[in-house]
Amino acid sequence: MREPILSVRDLSVLLGGRRGFLRKTVLPTKAVSGVSLDLHEGEILALVGESGSGKTTLGRTILGLQRENAGDILLDGKSVAGLPPDVARRARNAIQYVHQDAGAALDPWWNIGRTLAEGLLIQGMKDAAARMERVRAMLAAVGLDPESARRYPHEFSGGQLRRVSLARILLLQPRILILDEPTSGLDMSVQATVLNLLLDLRKRFALTYLFISHDLSVVERLSDRVAIMHLGKIVETGFARDVFARPLHSYTRELLNAAPRLTGRRTSDGLSAVQTASVGAARRA
Amino acid sequence: MIPALKVDGLKISIRTDEGIARVLDDVSVTLESGRIVGVVGESGCGKSTLIRAIMGILPRGASVDGGKIWFEGENLLVFSEKELNQRVRASRIGFIPQDPLQALNPVFKIGTQLLEAMRWHAPGSRRDHIARLVMLLGRMQVPDPAGALERYPHQFSGGQRQRLLIAAALACAPGLVIADEPTTALDVTTQHQILLLLRELVAEFGISLLFVTHDFGVVAELCDDLCVIYAGQTVEAGTVQSILEAPSHPYTRALLACHPDRADSFVGIPGIVPSPLARPAGCLFAPRCGDVRPLCREATPAQGRARSGAAVRCVQYS
Incomplete structure (x- = not known):
């Protein structure tokens, strides 16, 4: 069997808590405790659990926004754990995160083209015309009119905003996408088209998905493997059809x-x- | 027996800067006493406007162009604001909102907020009101009901807040309860508990429930009757069982095919709900329909009846 693209070993994350001096000591919460996961190239792994189960914290830790307290994260077999947040984020550039609330993740005062081009600028793409060219091509790839680069977030529907936020992340050429509830709050009819797009993009851009969700019917249809999370631990993992059957x-x-x-x-x-x-x-x- | 609520051919338009938006264009819903009717449709189909019309809280610029809302034998549309407040809202129609956090004021105790409505709309003394609230909260399985009245909204979880608001809706013993997607913000396990609770409450408190949702799974689990709304029109209405077994209107079929339980692949419905500012001529669903005929684009189809017994607005059945 091939080496997993991403491997998480005995990961633990503590949140909150404070030392007591003239005030009450608050013990930190173990949001993620001893989680191990393997993500293989090209697969869709669903992380399922209720709110408060630690699935978003796990996603943020893999991404490098949250520091791990114990355990190891291996990207292509190399350890990227134990680094300070900014170094960690750079080391994990191949991993990107798609926010749950697409509308809140976009600046209402910037048009879509500017928001999307910003990521390319940060990555060091100096030529403005070339940036705009890439943005327009990516908007077309996610099924939006390239002309919508001139429009503002409030002019888009919920489903279109999901497409915009996917386009923004795909411009950074990630290999692993962490999708946090990509279909929550969408109508069933729109949800289906967004899921279709996700499957299509995975093929076209050779992506691997970590799919965070609590919607089991979607997970059953979309994912190859499932990890069920409860109170910070993974209680069951397996092929989706086995777990559901x-x-x-x-x-x-x-x-x-x-x-x-x-x-x-x-x-x-x-x-x-x-x-x-x-x-x-x-x-x- | 007269139905608990009968919305009959309701038409509502709203004046906007871009012209007149015909938000509701012939909506009919019948809720038989003691039953649960689910109102289903995509966003932008007029579900929220329907609720606001029943509660008498239409936005400014809205006008009723036709239709009746029969509630316990009276047409709600002729009631004045004062009559609605004194005789209908809270006391006879309860409301469960979609977002329990937004509906609660963060700076007042739960007891203060829930008793406020009872002070105006429920008979009896404050002591009676507190006793009823404690009973209701206990029935809603809120831990420590008496203590809950002294606590603040942030001290409750999302599911518990929804339980508080269900208790608030039932506080003045209404005959009709309207719920606006009350479980969309909740986890599946919490949603399941709330749905079971609602079912029990309908029988126990003798209420009729109008439940707005976009999730057919929830409808299948909770509701007795179903009303599918598209672009401000009722397109199919009947019992849940008959419609789930044999959906007749192409829109109902397309919506059901989007549910992961029925979908072979993720197809969705092509196109979007037409804007209320510019509705197409003929059948409103024709531009997105997979089974469209020349006749569809000419005239609005009349209400027909399908073999399942459901009322359907489609040329195939009229």
């Missing part, structure tokens, strides 16, 4: 049962007869 951990089963399905209403304990039977079968298996 035969969830092993009780928390995974609880999550699966809570997802709204078109098959209709369930009894008050949250399980339909069919589901109870399949869970029973899973227990015996």
Whole structure:
């Protein structure tokens, strides 16, 4: 088996907490505790969990915005852990992050073209005309009119804003994308087109996705492998079809049962007869 | 038996700088007493305007061009602001908002905020009100109900805040409750608990529930009846079971096909909801419809009936 492109070993992250001197000592929260993950080139790994499970903190730590307290992060087999934040961020340039709230991540006073070109400028692309050329080509690649470079964020719909924020990140030529709830708050009809775009871009730009989500029905369709996170730990990982067909951990089963399905209403304990039977079968298996 | 709520051919337009926006153009919803009706549609279809019309809180510049809103035998549209406040809002129609944090004032205690509405709209003394709130919060499974009244909104989690607001909606014992996507901001497990709770409350408190959502999964789980709205028009209405088994209108079929449970691949619906400023002639869904015929572009289709029993607005059934 090939070497994973990104490897996380026993990662722990503590958040908050303060030393007590003339005031109360507050112990830090272990937001991520002892997490190990492998991300292989070209795959989509979904990180699933409820709010407060530590999935966003894990994403931010892999990205280098949050320092790890223990453990190792290997990018292409080389350790990039234990560095100060700015050095860490440079070492992990191949990893980029797509924000959950696309609208909030864009400057309302800058037109889209300027916002997108800024990343290229920071990367040292001096020629303004060449920058604009790249921006227009990338807007076309994500399915937007190149002319929309002149427009402002408020002129776009929710689905279009997701495309803009994807274009901005793709201009930086990442190899690994961390997608934080890329479809939350979108209509079902728009959600489908955004997911389609993600699959298409992965092929075209040879990307690897770490897909953070709590929407199980989307995860089931989109991802190759799934890691279920609960209270800072990964409780179950496996191929998506295996995990969804035969969830092993009780928390995974609880999550699966809570997802709204078109098959209709369930009894008050949250399980339909069919589901109870399949869970029973899973227990015996 | 008369329905708890019957919106009949409602038409609403709003004057804007760019012209007149026909936001609602013939919307009809029937909510039978003691049942849950789901109102489904994409953003921009007029779901929120429908709610605002029922509550009588339409934005400035809005005018009602036609239709009736029957509530317990009375047309709400002829009520004055004062009558709505004294006789309808809170006391007979409760409201559960989408974002529980925005609906609560961060600087006042929960008890202060919830009792304020009861002071104006519920009979009885303050002591009765507190007793009822404590009972309701206990029923909503809020831990330490009496203590909760003394706490502030930030001291509750998202799911608990939603429980507080469900209690607030039921505080004055209304017959009708309107919920505007109350679970979209919640985790799946929390959403599931809230949906189960709502189902129980409908039977227990004898209320009728109008539930607005864009998630068919939630509809399948919670609702008895379904009303699909597209571009300000009711396009399909019937029981949830019949529509999920045999969706008739192409828009309903397209929406259902977007649900990950039914989709083979991520197709979506091409195009966008037409702007209320410039609606196309003929069927409003025609530009995005996969099954469009020449007749569709000529005239607005009349309401027909599908084999499933659902009322459908499509030339194939009229």
